[in-house]
Amino acid sequence: xxxxxxxxxxxxxxxxxxxxxxxxxxxxxxxxxxxxxxxxxxxxxxxxxxxxxxxxxxxxxxxxxxxxxxxxxxxxxxxxxxxxxxxxxxxxxxxxxxxxxxxxxxxxxxxxxxxx
Numbered sequence: 001x002x003x004x005x006x007x008x009x010x011x012x013x014x015x016x017x018x019x020x021x022x023x024x025x026x027x028x029x030x031x032x033x034x035x036x037x038x039x040x041x042x043x044x045x046x047x048x049x050x051x052x053x054x055x056x057x058x059x060x061x062x063x064x065x066x067x068x069x070x071x072x073x074x075x076x077x078x079x080x081x082x083x084x085x086x087x088x089x090x091x092x093x094x095x096x097x098x099x100x101x102x103x104x105x106x107x108x109x110x111x112x113x114x115x116x
Contacts, residue, residue, distance in 0.1 A: 005039060008047040016047075020059030021066070026052060 008016065012033065019029050029052075030037050044052040074082035088094035 005042055005046060008043060013047050017059055020056050021063040023060060023063055
């Protein structure tokens with residue numbers, strides 16, 4: 001017989017959202033909220049009206065948006081490192097992307113030479 005789960009309080013729901021928004025997962029929620037993993041989906045449906053996986057994805061998206069907003073604000077306030085990071089991300093000018101782009105150009109030139 002399954003036991004009747006009590007819904008999370010508003011404070012508990014805010015805590016779960018906070019845990020997930022900071023990119024944590026099921027293990028962290030279970031540990032901090034003192035619930036078993038097999039109860040997690042039922043609790044989420046009961047409290048949020050969606051599965052744990054859907055809630056986690058939604059919270060992770062929110063966390064990424066908040067992180068980008070903080071990075072943008074820091075860059076616009078004159079933080080050179082934040083500006084560099086943001087510009088590399090948005091313009092694709094980071095060292096890895098640049099190396100891949102250069103390697104792709106070199107590979108295509110080698111292929112052209114082989115074709116002739």
